[in-house]
Amino acid sequence: MESFIIEGGRRLKGTITPQGAKNEALEVISTTLLTAEPVRIQNIPDILDVNNLIKLLAEMGVNITRHGQGDYTFQADALNLAYLDSTEFVRKCSSLRGSVLMIGPLLGRFHRATIAKPGGDKIGRRRLDTHFLGFKSLGAAFVKDPQRDTYQLQAEQLKGCYMLLDEASVTGTANIIMAAVTAQGTTTIYNAACEPYIQQLCRLLNRMGAKIAGVASNLLVIEGVAALHGATHTILPDMIEVGSFIGMAAMVGDGVRIKDVSISNLGLTLNAFRRLGVRIDVDGDDLYIPKQAHYVVESFIDGTIMTLADAPWPGLTPDLISVLLVVATQARGSVLIHQKMFESRLFFVDKLIDMGAQIILCDPHRAVVVGHDHQLRLRAGRMSSPDIRAGIALLIAAMSAEGISRIANIEQIDRGYENIEQRLNDLGASIIRVND
Numbered sequence: 001m002e003s004f005i006i007e008g009g010r011r012l013k014g015t016i017t018p019q020g021a022k023n024e025a026l027e028v029i030s031t032t033l034l035t036a037e038p039v040r041i042q043n044i045p046d047i048l049d050v051n052n053l054i055k056l057l058a059e060m061g062v063n064i065t066r067h068g069q070g071d072y073t074f075q076a077d078a079l080n081l082a083y084l085d086s087t088e089f090v091r092k093c094s095s096l097r098g099s100v101l102m103i104g105p106l107l108g109r110f111h112r113a114t115i116a117k118p119g120g121d122k123i124g125r126r127r128l129d130t131h132f133l134g135f136k137s138l139g140a141a142f143v144k145d146p147q148r149d150t151y152q153l154q155a156e157q158l159k160g161c162y163m164l165l166d167e168a169s170v171t172g173t174a175n176i177i178m179a180a181v182t183a184q185g186t187t188t189i190y191n192a193a194c195e196p197y198i199q200q201l202c203r204l205l206n207r208m209g210a211k212i213a214g215v216a217s218n219l220l221v222i223e224g225v226a227a228l229h230g231a232t233h234t235i236l237p238d239m240i241e242v243g244s245f246i247g248m249a250a251m252v253g254d255g256v257r258i259k260d261v262s263i264s265n266l267g268l269t270l271n272a273f274r275r276l277g278v279r280i281d282v283d284g285d286d287l288y289i290p291k292q293a294h295y296v297v298e299s300f301i302d303g304t305i306m307t308l309a310d311a312p313w314p315g316l317t318p319d320l321i322s323v324l325l326v327v328a329t330q331a332r333g334s335v336l337i338h339q340k341m342f343e344s345r346l347f348f349v350d351k352l353i354d355m356g357a358q359i360i361l362c363d364p365h366r367a368v369v370v371g372h373d374h375q376l377r378l379r380a381g382r383m384s385s386p387d388i389r390a391g392i393a394l395l396i397a398a399m400s401a402e403g404i405s406r407i408a409n410i411e412q413i414d415r416g417y418e419n420i421e422q423r424l425n426d427l428g429a430s431i432i433r434v435n436d
């Protein structure tokens with residue numbers, strides 16, 4: 001186990017480039033299981049979750065060649081399907097949420113899949129009903145094996161159909177798409193999730209020979225094809241990392257440029273920070289966040305208190321709510337932060353309250369933040385990172401605080417942020433990784 005020791009009060013200045021998107025990487029890497037031909041993927045982030053998925057694929061028999069930083073070819077031409085029944089496989093899947101994304105491709109290509117209860121953030125209940133209902137609609141049978149805590153899925157031939165998803169689940173939609181591309185006939189998915197991660201997955205699949213129409217909308221029409229072939233793909237910048245850097249630049253920046261962010265794929269991210277009063281200049285495909293002595297929270301047009309709430313895409317992503325909340329602690333004004341999707345993602349605010357932030361946790365989903373307007377700095381503290389996004393939010397809080405903080409359980413941060421202490425130290429932060 002490792003911790004970060006952070007000296008607060010250091011100002012960040014300079015240029016930082018976002019890594020490739022974690023959630024897209026997990027999808028497109030899983031999709032390489034759908035063909036025996038090579039699939040080359042570039043801009044893969046060097047982060048724990050992705051590296052664990054790559055290791056898992058290698059153990060399943062996928063031939064993996066690394067050409068350079070973030071540049072890999074995957075060839076699933078000799079899979080060891082027996083490994084999927086092993087206890088080792090089940091144990092590894094349960095430490096990695098992304099492992100759930102292998103079910104769709106395995107079911108699509110090999111007509112069976114064993115899947116363990118996946119790991120990932122402990123941010124409330126994370127049901128998989130949408131995935132399973134989708135597979136069931138395509139004709140798969142599934143049984144739970146309570147002793148091994150696994151699900152077995154089987155289908156002789158998946159058959160296309162119309163389905164209206166019970167919720168726009170991101171990984172659920174990805175999984176159903178990956179199962180449906182080689183199903184017999186046409187599959188129509190309504191209420192499909194349509195994050196850039198899903199759009200990119202569909203674009204790669206179409207390059208592999210799939211026939212998916214409606215990309216970027218919540219109505220996808222997939223005409224099944226007999227088989228897929230190899231292709232190449234480049235992962236988009238991680239919009240959550242971009243948002244996290246905007247948050248840092250607002251709280252402790254002396255002028256930070258975020259390079260090559262793919263602005264057209266950021267959705268409401270810039271809008272949300274601007275509503276907190278953060279100034280963001282757009283320069284080509286870069287963002288520049290100047291030093292700001294104050295940032296003032298907007299009110300709604302009718303004069304009522306600002307609310308920032310997550311929603312399925314193209315709504316505000318839930319993965320930036322924790323960062324927005326910490327930025328609000330130093331704004332001028334008050335804001336209601338409403339995390340609608342997850343049940344326990346806001347509990348980390350008790351740590352910010354210990355550091356001196358003015359926050360009222362109204363219930364598990366809603367927190368009112370009354371900003372200090374930089375009149376009062378947060379106090380350094382000792383804390384532990386409960387999940388990936390709370391982890392980065394606490395890191396931002398610690399960078400802004402007076403004194404030396406310690407954050408334990410930084411494995412949570414490493415799940416999604418590549419070499420984060422080095423990249424931030426290059427901008428002027430003081431973050432040291434230590435063994436516990």
Ligand SMILES: CC(=O)N[C@H]1[C@@H](OP(=O)(O)OP(=O)(O)OC[C@H]2O[C@@H](n3ccc(=O)[nH]c3=O)[C@H](O)[C@@H]2O)O[C@H](CO)[C@@H](O)[C@@H]1O
Nearest residue numbers: 023026098125126167168169170171172312318319341342
């Ligand atoms: C590996 C990966 O890609 N993880 C992302 C993916 O997780 P994941 O795909 O697991 O998340 P889902 O989209 O399935 O659902 C997330 C949560 O939101 C709820 N929900 C979802 C849709 C909806 O219309 N209404 C609703 O309330 C679900 O019940 C669940 O509690 O999407 C989440 C939601 O953007 C992100 O936080 C995760 O970073």
Ligand SMILES: C=C(OP(=O)(O)O)C(=O)O
Nearest residue numbers: 097098120121319388389
């Ligand atoms: C919730 C997240 O990740 P995961 O779905 O992998 O747990 C996240 O990236 O914020």
